[in-house]
Amino acid sequence: MTEVAVAGGGLAGLVAARHLAEAGVDVTVFEERDEVGGRVRSVHEDGYTYDRGFQVLFSAYPAVKRELDVNALAPRRFSPGATIARPNHRSVLSDPLRVPSAAVETLFNREVSTADKLRLFRLQRELAGEDPETLLDRGGSTIRDYLADQGFSKWFVERFAAPFYGGITLDRSLGTDSAVFEYTYKMLSEGEIFVPAGGMQAMPEQLAQRARTAGATIETGRAVTGVDGADASGATTVEVGAETLSVDGAVVATDPRTATDLTGVDAIPTEALGCVTQYFSLPTNRAPNTGKRIILNAADDRPNTVAPMSAVAPEYAPEGMELYSATFLGVPEESDAELASEVRQALQSWYPAAGFDGLELRRTDRVPFAQFAQPPGFRAGLPDPDAPDGNVALAGDYTRWSSIQGALESGRVAAELVGANR
Template sequence: MSVDDVDVLVIGAGLAGLRCAAVLAAAGSDVRVWEAADDVGGRVRTDLVDGFRCDHGFQVLNPAYPELPRAVDVDALRLQGFGPGVAVRRDRGSTVWVHPLRSPARVPAMLARGGLGPRNLVSVARWATPALRPRALKAASNDTSMRDALDAAGVRGELRRVIDRFLAGVLLEDSGETSNAFVLLLLRMFVFGVPALPAGGMHALPRLLAEPIEARIDMQHNVVGMSRDGGEWRVESPGGSIRARHVVIAADPVTAAGLAGLPEPRMRSVVTDWWAADEAPTDPPMLWVDGRTHPTGPVLNTSVISAAAPTYAPAGRHLIAASALVGADGVEPDEAVVRRHAGDILGTDAKRWERLTRHVIPGALPAQPPPLAARRPVRLPDGRWVCGDHRDTASIQGALVSGRRTAEALLRAGK
């Protein structure tokens, strides 16, 4: 079994690992990346099913993420944006709540349709205003749960239902126990950017990150052992061994915890169903949520993906997605139930939709309870390094920042 030597071994080619390795390589480090799977991306993957692009779980990319343009050429992703706002299925009919900064001309009509009276607007402004001070949020010592913060601000009624259900699809939890400071950081991103999808699917992002370091990435290298070897680390996989001065653990949060000897983070799970249709179910190209007092099913959000991102479907056909939570007992909602509820939200009969695939992601996102810990240590007591969205914020932004932050800390330590 051959043994190679490198300066830095990065374990995991997800967003954080790729970002870390790229920063190290750009600084002149001899870096190698080991990835257990057959492709880069980690939890960010896209399947091609009968000509349709189906991302693993409902994922979107917000161009307002500050780290994104630092990491990649955003124009190369050819982003396709959703409509600015959210569409709401109501107890009677439906409505669209537009982004007031991007569609100001439509605000009066939106207010006239009800659900957003002056009292509601004052209460939501009271809750959301701290989002304009992101540094204060990251350092907040009085952080509480989103649920308690919304209660304290007096956000109630239909507006509260829509906020709760929209954010449940973002946070992958419907109890409101996520850090309110974290939610407000995400809200800031929604204020300044409209979620979008790359023309090639979400997997285009990790592939773009990997391009400058492609020759340094070894696929299907699963780590089976790691030990100290003098002043270096010896890391073993079924295909060989490697010695490295530094090891960066950038695997998924659960695997990383096992390799690093850290407590396993609590993870959120989601199931996303994908269907094809010959006719577009609805308009506009927005994310839809169920704002009714009594929802008719488990769907967190649904959308006609191809209406926002035409490259996700073959010409003349349409792609629909809907996401729901996996139960605490691990039980997945029945596809027929998810389909029926998605059609109900979109205001169409879903019986003729063609089932494409279902993605069950048991560890889609780390939980982010209060108080917000936006910057966890990246160096372990034994000298190894660790990065990922479980070390910063549970988001694409957090993963990219964590990778860069770890690389910069390692470079400083090596001087």
């Protein structure tokens, strides 16, 4: 008999299932799709790997260290820092202490002043001694205002912070709570960003295998359609299609809108930030030397960033070909072909000596709900994990902050709540 039902086989649900199973609970995960992963999915076609939207893992995230076997994912690491690009000009901004080979490029980067570079290093030292969870409880201003208060110049904000943190928060205006900046900047300073060699979906697949090894059951193609934690007998009722289960507790780890429908908790944030990610191939013998850094569009957000995926992870493309991802913020109305034309024009302006006639659009992913909005003070309005009636807990980044860290951590918290109340 299932003692705890988990609705949703995304990151949070899989982590919750593993922790419950390790505690000796008979737990079953019900996932509507035919595969686990939620918003973290990959497609493999014709030798290419396409992640659903540009996503990466931060190795310094506490929950990544706790919940994942990173080495087993065969991490393919981006070089720290970024390439700042605008028409006919590129420059590198990196941490010379971590990447000595980039010290000269960073030193002579004229896009960012020496004073701003020193401010970055000072901030890095200041945040090094802070507890990550404490940082999330700070904030209260926008990232843009925070950077201004720290003394960063307008040029730094527009040419580096806006595209770089626009990519992280999907908000190039930098209107996100400054707590997100402090947390992620600390993580970037203390770790690396990477993708698994097998694509981002290798992460939820590993989580699923660890849950199964612990004793959890995972049923795909089965959606939870109702949860009632207010049974007078103390039981929790979970509806899965035409089947009604009586369980000791439930974890709701679905997308925000479905979680709202299942639990009636109105505080779950549903205001969405979206993006469009396009994937392009180019013959290796015609490709520019991008290195392994994300390329920031310092001129505008069309596209906001380009990532050289196969330069970082050769497994993402067949031999003799390169794969790039380009990300537009929001959900542009232009056609796939129109967006691809803008990417081609941007790349050609950044690398005028290269030839992009062979650049081929291979895939476009429009992701209307990639993150929930995180304006200043957003955490005060997030729902508590135990907000639903009865022994039902919420598990999702929307109980913490919009990130892989938030999702993974929320699964552990939900498991502790439900397991303790059985």
